[in-house]
Amino acid sequence: xxxxxxxxxxxxxxxxxxxxxxxxxxxxxxxxxxxxxxxxxxxxxxxxxxxxxxxxxxxxxxxxxxxxxxxxxxxxxxxxxxxxxxxxxxxxxxxxxxxxxxxxxxxxxxxxxxxxxxxxxxxxxxxxxxxxxxxxxxxxxxxxxxxxxxxxxxxxxxxxxxxxxxxxxxxxxxxxxxxxxxxxxxxxxxxxxxxxxxxxxxxxxxxxxxxxxxxxxxxxxxxxxxxxxxxxxxxxxx
Amino acid sequence: xxxxxxxxxxxxxxxxxxxxxxxxxxxxxxxxxxxxxxxxxxxxxxxxxxxxxxxxxxxxxxxxxxxxxxxxxxxxxxxxxxxxxxxxxxxxxxxxxxxxxxxxxxxxxxxxxxxxxxxxxxxxxxxxxxxxxxxxxxxxxxxxxxxxxxxxxxxxxxxxxxxxxxxxxxxxxxxxxxxxxxxxxxxxxxxxxxxxxxxxxxxxxxxxxxxxxxxxxxxxxxxxxxxxxxxxxxxxxxxxxxxxxxxxxxxxxxxxxxxxxxxxxxxxxxxxxxxxxxxxxxxxxxxxxxxxxxxxxxxxxxxxxxxxxxxxxxxxxxxxxxxxxxxxxxxxxxxxxxxxxxxxxxxxxxxxxxxxxxxxxxxxxxxxxxxxxxxxxxxxxxxxxxxxxxxxxxxxxxxxxx
Numbered sequence: 001x002x003x004x005x006x007x008x009x010x011x012x013x014x015x016x017x018x019x020x021x022x023x024x025x026x027x028x029x030x031x032x033x034x035x036x037x038x039x040x041x042x043x044x045x046x047x048x049x050x051x052x053x054x055x056x057x058x059x060x061x062x063x064x065x066x067x068x069x070x071x072x073x074x075x076x077x078x079x080x081x082x083x084x085x086x087x088x089x090x091x092x093x094x095x096x097x098x099x100x101x102x103x104x105x106x107x108x109x110x111x112x113x114x115x116x117x118x119x120x121x122x123x124x125x126x127x128x129x130x131x132x133x134x135x136x137x138x139x140x141x142x143x144x145x146x147x148x149x150x151x152x153x154x155x156x157x158x159x160x161x162x163x164x165x166x167x168x169x170x171x172x173x174x175x176x177x178x179x180x181x182x183x184x185x186x187x188x189x190x191x192x193x194x195x196x197x198x199x200x201x202x203x204x205x206x207x208x209x210x211x212x213x214x215x216x217x218x219x220x221x222x223x224x225x226x227x228x229x230x231x232x233x234x235x236x237x238x
Numbered sequence: 239x240x241x242x243x244x245x246x247x248x249x250x251x252x253x254x255x256x257x258x259x260x261x262x263x264x265x266x267x268x269x270x271x272x273x274x275x276x277x278x279x280x281x282x283x284x285x286x287x288x289x290x291x292x293x294x295x296x297x298x299x300x301x302x303x304x305x306x307x308x309x310x311x312x313x314x315x316x317x318x319x320x321x322x323x324x325x326x327x328x329x330x331x332x333x334x335x336x337x338x339x340x341x342x343x344x345x346x347x348x349x350x351x352x353x354x355x356x357x358x359x360x361x362x363x364x365x366x367x368x369x370x371x372x373x374x375x376x377x378x379x380x381x382x383x384x385x386x387x388x389x390x391x392x393x394x395x396x397x398x399x400x401x402x403x404x405x406x407x408x409x410x411x412x413x414x415x416x417x418x419x420x421x422x423x424x425x426x427x428x429x430x431x432x433x434x435x436x437x438x439x440x441x442x443x444x445x446x447x448x449x450x451x452x453x454x455x456x457x458x459x460x461x462x463x464x465x466x467x468x469x470x471x472x473x474x475x476x477x478x479x480x481x482x483x484x485x486x487x488x489x490x491x492x493x494x495x496x497x498x499x500x501x502x503x504x505x506x507x508x509x510x511x512x513x514x515x516x517x518x519x520x521x522x523x524x525x526x527x528x529x530x531x532x533x534x535x536x537x538x539x540x541x542x543x544x545x546x547x548x549x550x551x552x553x554x555x556x557x558x559x560x561x562x563x564x565x566x567x568x569x570x571x572x573x574x575x576x577x578x579x580x581x582x583x584x585x586x587x588x589x590x591x592x593x594x595x596x597x598x599x600x601x602x603x604x605x606x607x608x609x610x611x612x613x614x615x616x617x618x619x620x621x622x623x624x625x626x627x628x629x630x631x632x633x634x635x636x637x638x639x640x
Binding site: 049052054055074075078079081082083087089093095096097098106107109110111112155159 | 240546551552554557558560633637
């Protein structure tokens with residue numbers, strides 16, 4: 001599904017060059033739930049941006065679903081984001097003054113899908129993310145943080161992406177609502193075989209994944225299967 | 239992204255900030271209102287002028303004493319003071335091929351008193367029966383003078399008749415022109431303004447009577463000529479000029495008369511009105527420019543406020559051109575709303591002006607199309623920079639923007 005070969009990223013700011021990623025090799029298979037962990041400045045966010053096609057690597061090759069996308073143009077990358085990737089952010093990033101249902105429909109608007117079909121898919125995605133149906137026509141500022149993040153999850157699901165990328169999705173939530181979000185991820189992973197890449201610096205959050213990729217100073221220093229994995233709702237795994 | 243969705247986004251964003259959008263639109267409204275009003279009044283003035291030339295008759299020419307060149311003003315002796323036309327010239331003109339009728343005229347303003355004591359100051363014109371033909375005029379009541387009439391008869395314009403006699407029938411009554419009694423024998427049909435003289439506000443008397451009793455001079459103020467057709471006007475004009483030069487024994491440098499076709503007046507004044515209209519509309523366009531800067535200012539603010547939103551849109555797959563289109567359409571919608579309100583207000587204003595200031599105005603399709611084009615152009619030009627700025631944002635920086 002995802003294959004990174006010797007990925008390097010250098011940020012240039014005037015004369016100063018910063019090496020954010022150096023020689024990353026990583027493979028993520030379909031249906032995996034991977035947590036990328038590391039302290040701040042370790043390059044985990046940069047790695048996620050490259051996996052999510054928001055940024056381009058300075059060198060190295062990136063294969064997504066068998067396609068070498070290292071040399072894609074901005075517009076081609078936008079198409080990949082539109083059709084194959086779903087994003088979830090720490091700050092939810094919902095649009096103000098847009099109703100929940102339309103919020104979820106937004107990626108489909110850019111995909112040029114008709115209104116009725118959009119609505120149908122959005123409702124489906126909201127159901128999958130377990131968002132209560134009596135709040136579908138509310139505005140984001142009328143919802144709690146946990147609810148907002150579930151809208152964002154529904155939005156990331158609506159175009160049926162290959163990968164869901166979540167950048168510190170529980171960072172703005174308390175433990176309890178954070179667990180609800182993590183439960184949603186596990187359910188998506190178990191029941192819908194969704195590939196999930198989660199970036200976090202919290203070990204507790206990372207332990208909900210099945211595999212942890214540990215980073216430091218722009219390099220992968222460890223990559224292991226989680227022992228004693230935390231499963232929130234055991235009904236899913238059966 | 240479909241056009242309908244872009245349009246929806248644009249309206250949503252405009253509505254979400256009503257006051258700011260309203261004030262920005264106001265700038266465009268003022269500009270377009272001014273342009274529409276200026277163009278409409280200019281257009282109306284042209285139509286009014288064309289109408290009066292039409293009344294005058296498009297195959298009419300005027301021979302005036304003194305040398306006037308349309309567009310350059312009076313070059314030699316002043317028109318009112320020059321005395322160079324006599325009855326002999328009329329005979330010369332009558333012989334020219336293509337001339338249908340010739341009306342020699344002597345005009346001067348006099349104080350007129352009716353038998354009941356009412357008085358008015360009007361233009362008295364000494365004319366021959368051909369006046370009716372050349373001036374396209376009709377007698378409504380009574381009758382007109384005969385050729386070489388020496389009687390002190392007067393035919394009144396309808397306005398004068400009403401001023402002096404009100405509801406009474408003026409036929410057979412006596413009026414005093416310059417303290418001399420005249421008998422009213424007819425009243426002209428109402429005609430309205432013709433050229434620069436209101437044809438309803440005149441008193442006609444026989445030419446010979448005018449010359450002998452009222453002015454005491456044999457000179458004519460004007461010779462009105464009607465050509466057989468409007469195609470012949472140019473040829474007749476040249477022939478009259480040549481014949482009169484010969485008759486007056488002067489070279490073309492010392493020409494002491496002018497031959498002016500009615501059409502020529504129209505052209506001269508049209509170009510004058512056009513210049514004025516363009517000048518005024520340009521001033522109005524400057525206010526549109528200021529409105530455009532307002533649009534740009536608002537759009538730049540709007541882009542800055544929505545950087546995070548732009549980042550998200552890019553993350554979920556929006557292409558540069560889709561972001562560009564979104565902001566560009568927003569600014570075009572703003573200016574178009576302004577343009578439409580402006581067209582509406584400008585039309586109202588020009589209708590009000592023609593109602594209260596007695597100036598004809600004419601909201602033409604051209605000025606509406608021009609305003610719509612202009613306002614959308616303003617939207618595109620002043621919306622482009624902010625939209626481009628939004629489209630070029632790096633998605634990561636935009637997402638992280640606080």
